[in-house]
Amino acid sequence: MHSDRYMPRRVVVTGLGAITPLGVGNSRLWEGLLAGRSGIRPLTGPEFADHPVRIAGTVPVDPAELLPKPQARRMNRAALLAVTAAREAWRDAGFVASGTRGSGLDPERVGVSVGTIIGGAAVLVAGDRRLRAKGARAVPPLTAPMTVPSQAASQISIDLGITGEARTVVSACASGTEAIGQAIDRIRYGHVDIVLAGGAEAAVTPEVMAAFSAMRALSARNDAPEAASRPFAKDRDGFVNSEGAGLLVLESEEHARARGARIYCEAAGWGLSADAHHMAAPDPTGGGIAAALRRALADARAGAADVTHINAHATATVEGDLAEAAGLSTVFGDADGAVPVPVTALKGSLGHLQGGAGGVEAVVTALTLHHGIIPPTKGCDDLDDAIPLDVVTTFARPLPTRGDLALSNSFGFGGHNAVLALRRR
Known part of the structure; x- marks a missing residue:
């Protein structure tokens, strides 16, 4: 047992990796966001022909072709995306x-x-x-291990020879952010020195698209896919389902400095809360969101005045964006409720990566701190009058010099709220 197990250590980000609808690699992601590009495309397969929604954010390559065939055929698509992003983050570190x-x-x-x-x-x-077509003997033998959500974590562990631990977090669309938060604590308290942490999802399937359509949660702008996702906009009409993965290498500061690593930023803290309100709708008061924001600030030993930027969850649903704005206004608003901190929402370019969203958005938040530039929010051409936020639109904006903390928000069905706090170095 390490003597420093109960002495919190500072945690830093030393590597980044991503595969998203904007392409393979965090450089494609960053450049695409700064340029205001969209990764949302028509779904042209015959399995989607009779669907009311036929657009999604899809990775523009076959991830199975990025890995050796014997390895790839043992992975589900989410695991393929996760391993690809993990390899890049590992090399980047x-x-x-x-x-x-x-x-x-x-x-x-x-x-x-x-x-x-x-x-x-x-x-x-x-x-x-x-099974239904040919009987039980026709079901492939790896169906069970390729179905479980933990396959992404286990395949990263196998691929990189990691034996310390391989953890999986399933908490709706807050999953990726919560996975990063748990990794911060595992390093802080001496259980491990390095963690590959983030999120991955590949749920652009006919069944999932039909389910979300039945909820009337998706934008149905089939004729304008690149303009379909409109976070915080007055005319937003639902989210766009997407896929991808984002992984960060988190490391204790002393371990990183001992090997001369490049440090992007500090992983300063995180916060969780639960709305206890509804299975599919957020608490309209934003009370649970405000609680998670405050807990992330407290964990980072910071206050509202220390926050220089917020990477919003902002799915482009009417109720979700209003609830997030209400929570942000509660914590950061002035006397009139207006939030002066610059906010961006990546789902205008990427769509909603579900469990992978928190990982990809954390990668971008780290890059925002590292480069000192805030990417613009695509799709928010006319900000909703009921949203008192300073949303960065049209063009990238320099990161303010005031404050040193950036927050990355993730909220999910059932009232799961998770907020990550990163500090610039």
Whole structure:
């Protein structure tokens, strides 16, 4: 047992990796956001032909082609995305491509923490179809291990030789952010020194699209996919379902400095809360959101005045955006409720990556602090009058010099609220 187990250590971000509808790699993600590009596309497959919503944010490559075939065929799509992003983050942190093997790292002091929601549901659906068509013997033998949500974390562990721990968080659309928060604590209190943390999701399937359509939660702008996701806008009409993965390498500061690592920012704290309100709708008062924001600030030993930027959850649903604005106004608003902190919402370009959203948005928040630039919110051409936020639109904006903390928000069905606090160095 390490003597510093109960002495909190400072945690820093040393590596970033992403695969999103804007392309493969965090550079494609960052450049696409700054340019105001969209990764939302028509769904042209025959399985979507009779769907009321036929647009989604899809990764523009086949992730199975990015890994060796014998390895790829044992993974569900979410795991393929997760491993691809994890490999980039690992290399970006300065570690060897072979993972912990031959790196000089103790694999037992390295962990994985991944948030997801559905895992390999598409694999289970395919197995069910084979069962009904051809009988039990036709179901592939790896159907069960390829279905479980924990496959993304386990496949990263296998790929990089990580034996410390492989954790999975399932808390609706807050999953990726909560996975990062849990990783911060595992490093803080000495359980491990390094964690690959983030989120991954691949749920653009006919079944999921039909389910969200039945809820009337999706934007139905089939004729204008690139303009369909409109966070905070007056004319927003629902979110756009998307896929992707974002992973960060988190590391104790002393470990990072001892090896001369490049540090993007500090992973300063995180906060959780639960609305206890409704299975599918947020608390309209934003009370639970405000609680998570305050807990993240307290965990980072900071106050509202220390916040220089907020990366909003902002799915572009009418109720969700209003609830988030209410929570932000409660914590950061002036006497009139207006929030002076610049806010951006990435789902205008990316759509909603579900359990992967928190990971990708944390990657972008780290890049925002590192480069000192706030990406614009695509789709918010006419801000809702009921949303008292300073939303960055049209063009990127320099990060204010006041304050040193950036927040990344994630909120999910059932009232799951998670907020990550990153501090610039």
